[in-house]
Each structure stands twice: as structure tokens, then as C-alpha cells.
Amino acid sequence: MAEGLDRLGWRTVTGRGPGAALAAIDDFPIEAAIIDLESGPDLVSLAKHLKAAAAPRHLPIIALGIPPLGEDRQGFDLILGHPVHPAQAVLRIESLVRTAIAEEEFELRRETFADRDKPLAPVEPSDQPYRILAIGEPAPQFLALSNTLKSFGVEVTGAFTAYTAFDYLHERPFDAVILWAGENRQEALSIASGLRRNTRLFHIPALLYLGAASEITPTEAFHKGVSDVAVHGTPEDETARRMIELARAHRYGEAVRGGLEKARSCGLMDVATGLFTRDLFAAHLARQAGAAVSRARPLSVAVLKIAEKPGLAQIRAGGWVDRAVPQIGSMIGRLVRAEDTAARLAPEVFALSLPATNEAQARAAAERIAAVISCTAFDAGDGKKPFVCDFDIGVAQVRGEEGAAKALERAAALALRPVAR
Numbered sequence: 001m002a003e004g005l006d007r008l009g010w011r012t013v014t015g016r017g018p019g020a021a022l023a024a025i026d027d028f029p030i031e032a033a034i035i036d037l038e039s040g041p042d043l044v045s046l047a048k049h050l051k052a053a054a055a056p057r058h059l060p061i062i063a064l065g066i067p068p069l070g071e072d073r074q075g076f077d078l079i080l081g082h083p084v085h086p087a088q089a090v091l092r093i094e095s096l097v098r099t100a101i102a103e104e105e106f107e108l109r110r111e112t113f114a115d116r117d118k119p120l121a122p123v124e125p126s127d128q129p130y131r132i133l134a135i136g137e138p139a140p141q142f143l144a145l146s147n148t149l150k151s152f153g154v155e156v157t158g159a160f161t162a163y164t165a166f167d168y169l170h171e172r173p174f175d176a177v178i179l180w181a182g183e184n185r186q187e188a189l190s191i192a193s194g195l196r197r198n199t200r201l202f203h204i205p206a207l208l209y210l211g212a213a214s215e216i217t218p219t220e221a222f223h224k225g226v227s228d229v230a231v232h233g234t235p236e237d238e239t240a241r242r243m244i245e246l247a248r249a250h251r252y253g254e255a256v257r258g259g260l261e262k263a264r265s266c267g268l269m270d271v272a273t274g275l276f277t278r279d280l281f282a283a284h285l286a287r288q289a290g291a292a293v294s295r296a297r298p299l300s301v302a303v304l305k306i307a308e309k310p311g312l313a314q315i316r317a318g319g320w321v322d323r324a325v326p327q328i329g330s331m332i333g334r335l336v337r338a339e340d341t342a343a344r345l346a347p348e349v350f351a352l353s354l355p356a357t358n359e360a361q362a363r364a365a366a367e368r369i370a371a372v373i374s375c376t377a378f379d380a381g382d383g384k385k386p387f388v389c390d391f392d393i394g395v396a397q398v399r400g401e402e403g404a405a406k407a408l409e410r411a412a413a414l415a416l417r418p419v420a421r
Helices: 002-007 018-027 043-054 070-077 086-114 140-151 162-171 185-197 218-223 236-265 278-295 312-317 320-335 357-376 405-418
Strands: 033-036 062-063 076-082 131-137 156-159 176-181 205-212 228-230 299-306 339-348 350-353 391-397
Touching: 002 086, 018 043, 033 043, 043 062, 043 070, 043 176, 062 086, 076 086, 076 236, 076 278, 086 205, 086 236, 086 278, 086 350, 131 236, 140 176, 140 205, 140 236, 156 162, 156 205, 162 185, 176 185, 176 320, 185 205, 185 218, 185 278, 205 236, 218 228, 228 236, 278 339, 278 350, 278 405, 299 320, 299 357, 299 405, 312 320, 312 357, 320 350, 339 357, 350 357, 350 405, 357 391, 391 405
Parallel strands: 033 062, 062 076, 131 156, 131 176, 176 205, 205 228
Antiparallel strands: 299 350, 299 391, 339 350
């Protein structure tokens, strides 16, 4: 698995024992740790020591083995059953690392808002039973798995078709999805791909349950976005425990992202756009820059200014640009990740801070946002042709100890530089 992770772009280092593992945490900016549950005793304690050694960086820890049902699993962010395919591991690592970055950002926002007497409640995932959607025809093996899940206290909803499944997914929240790869094997993979193409459903984990005569390989399934695969003959008890683990990790990640979203209703935001105000953004960015140094993570900022173009001055004079700004700001707020911070710096100038993001990645994110908004037509009034907004973009990565203000100045200078159009 380590060799496979290396091939897929995640460099690995192997600690042969607890001491070597802790030394690796000290020597490298480790993104995640993987522990084999058969490698020794008291591994929950080891997981806690690894997390403490990585602090203030949040370190997700994945365990390999049969997931328990008791408190022993609480030292790990996720437990995956053997064997683990490298592509499967990459999907889970990426998801857990993103949740860790969101956790770090939530801590910073709590500090920033507490300074302004607007405390945020800590993240507390719901303690309600896990809700899992089972998609596929009611084959005996599939029904047996559903019954096993119910015996563990899970609420299972059945959907026989993809249409019914997506209706359910849009009507109510689920913690995970099971896909039965029986007669309609390609339909199961199509549903998995559909989940990954939907921004609202993107994070929901999906376990593919293979029948006896399935022609789908695990490699094909993982590249379609499936989170785990249960092959024919795997005991229902083990598959159910793996399913619950995926649901547990997903629910926690959703709780963290939900906490970040709730920050927007704290009463400190720009009234027109719902984004951070200039002063709030400046204070928070300074805190982010300090945390980026201590956590050895990159931090980038982007500035987006509505670009001058022929005819825009007349539209602006009529007040139509001002009327479009609240919608533009709202779109920016929806297009950024939960852990990113979007602000309105001036009437037609917006800014983003992107934690754990280098300059190239930040530029790609800013250009993606600008491209989406530039496809939107805004009212120009008096029967005139609607207008579209383009953006001048400036991006900068915070360099070492330079501080956030300097990086923001560099990004703003690039965005405000006149560009011939």
C-alpha cells in the first residue's frame, strides 16, 4: 500500500515502531498517519501521542483492521478493513486531511469571533442513529447486510432505483450509501460517479457491495469514487462495521463544515454580501498567517476586482453594478470551500484567504470562481442587454515570516494593475 501511495503522489515514510513514528512526526510535516491494528498493543494510546506530537497541526489517523463497536475506535479518525487498495486509501486520506484543515480553521474563527464577543459553539456531531441509504434490488445478501446494520442501531432506507435514490438524497441527509452491484453493476458505478459530480453530495461515502458473479474490479470501483468495496463472502458483520466507520467519519466532517457555515450568521458579516468585512478579514488573516507558520502549512490570498470593460462605466453610473454586487458576493461565498474565508474589501473588490493552499492552487481557485460568475448575466435596467462581470485577479502566497498584510498587498497590486481589454 505504501508503494501504491507513493505512485499516486502521496509520499510515505514507514515507522517500524512507536519511537520511529514519533520521530517521523518531528522530522516531517506529516499529513496523515496509518496504523496497522495488528502491529502491537495499546495503539489507541499511540494514536493520541502522534496527534499530540503533530500539534498544533491536526493529524488524521487511519487504522487498518476490523472496526470495533466500542470506545476503542475513538482514538482513530477512521478504521478501514484489510486489504486496503492504494486508490481507496488516497480517497480517504484526502477527505480526512480536508476535515483536519477545516478543524484548524474552525479553531481560528472561534478565536477571531470571541475577540468580538461572538463566541462560536464547539463542534458536536449529532448523536442520532446513523442514516444509511441502501441502493439496489433486494437480493438476499443485500437484505442480510441491511438487517445487520439495523441490529447495530443504524437507520437503513432502501431505494431500488437510481431515480428514487437521488430523490431521497436531496430530501434528507444521509451519513453513507451502500450500492448493490448485482444485476445492474454499471448502474451502481454510475450512481457513485453521480455522487462525486454533485457538490452537495460529494462527501457522502459509498460502499460497493459486490455479488458473487460481479465483473467489477476494486480498482475500477475506486477510480469511480467508491469509498470501500465489500467482496462476495465478506461477513455481513464486518461489512456493517466498515459501513458504520465511513458514516462516523462523514458525520464528523459535516459537523465541522457546518460549524464553519454557521459563522456566517454571527452578525459580524458584511450586510449586503454575507462575506467577511474588511476589518474582520484583516484580523482573521493575521491570525491565519501565524497559525500557518506554526503548523507548517502554506497560506495564500487572492484579490478579485470587477474589471473595467467597454460600457461598464455607463452601467455603473446607473447603479446596476452596485445592485449586482450582493449577488456576486453571495456567489463567491457559495463557491469557496468551507475552510476558505471570503471578504468584501471595497465596493467592487473581494478577497479570499485559502489555508493549506499554495499560490498555484489559489490561482486556480480564484480563476474558477471568476469563470463561474462571468457566465452570469446581471440586469442592466431599462430594457438594456444584461451585462456580465469579468475580474482582474491577483494571487500571493504568504512567504515565511513576511506576514499576511504584505502578501495581501502583493495580491492587491496585481489585481489593481491596469489591464488592456
